[in-house]
Amino acid sequence: MKEKFRKHIEKIISLTDQEYEYIYSHFATRKINRKDFLVERDKYVENVYWVVEGLFEASYVDQNGKRNIIQFAMDDWWITDYNAFFNKTRASIDVTCIATSTVLSLSLSNREKICFESHKMANFFRIKSNLSNVASQKRILNLLSSNAQERYEEFISKYPELIQKLSKKSIASYLGVSRETLSRLNSSRK
Amino acid sequence: MKEKFRKHIEKIISLTDQEYEYIYSHFATRKINRKDFLVERDKYVENVYWVVEGLFEASYVDQNGKRNIIQFAMDDWWITDYNAFFNKTRASIDVTCIATSTVLSLSLSNREKICFESHKMANFFRIKSNLSNVASQKRILNLLSSNAQERYEEFISKYPELIQKLSKKSIASYLGVSRETLSRLNSSRK
DNA sequence: CGCGCGATTGAGTAATTTCAAATCTAGTGG
């Protein structure tokens, strides 16, 4: 796990053993069970999490009471309610565990500490944030320009491993279609 | 303009006069006319821009040849093709000037320079990037959970000043509906 | 075995798109 995380960071910046040891010491390991919350609506968000292994979904309940899935997080992804985390406010979303998972957690103060002490890590997070923006932009574009069928097909080709692990209901919500519609897409595909 | 930009930055961090002078010296002023490109598809993206005054739209032409508007940028907003800018690749989007505009431009090397030299500015950009992520997430949620009518109403209440300045066509594209549908929403609203 | 939940299917309905035509509008050249 320690090595896996190092690889993750070193995809973007490189660190000496000593630097890495120091950085790693600011993270805590946590095991999460299915149906538990990593982030829970209306509660404060102490940490940002890196998923060692497992699966989560971030969802938001809208004004009509409908739960919409904003994002999934699997091995090697970061997740939290960033808005609440950075602003020290209460979460507006839930992050729910879908399959038994292990995460590394980083508190806001530790995050600021290592960013302040290490230009490299500040850079790492900056680049990650930029990548995340680019990914969001792509998702927006996808929602704007593709219909249910196309969105589903793109999802399948982009995240083949998730198809197995997620319920159809979750996938439908992530894609912004009803369960029934998704089901019909499934059968007309082949 | 110089003062306006300072205010923009100081909404997030505070700077001494000296610090600000130094930072400001890394920006260049540019005037843009209607229909000109700030960023053009397939070209390299040298700068990120802060809009002093004016109006732009960022758009992407999808596989079906349909132009989708990803984002608008008005006074006090930043805009560029971030993906291309950070990765020094060619733009995949166009950023088009809608109304005579003035922008401040910052090159990637200058951006890196001031981030490296000033923790405060690195912080500023980091926070901006986070805010941008949060905004994208909200837009995704809005696209997932609201219908055309609701999206349009939210747009009106969020950006009342843009309603005047933009074509209906652009607004429709931004909201992910056809021009005709938007037109009909308009009349049923009263 | 039977319950409960997720997934599928059917039928009818609502929302949105598409295509076509009619208006309206701003900018251009004479």
Place this chain on the structure above:
DNA sequence: CCACTAGATTTGAAATTACTCAATCGCGCG
């Protein structure tokens, strides 16, 4: 200054897409 044109907007009608509600199916678990 006016006529003209290209583009933008609106409107109508039909077609398509996706949703809702209801019923059924399939399957794992107690």
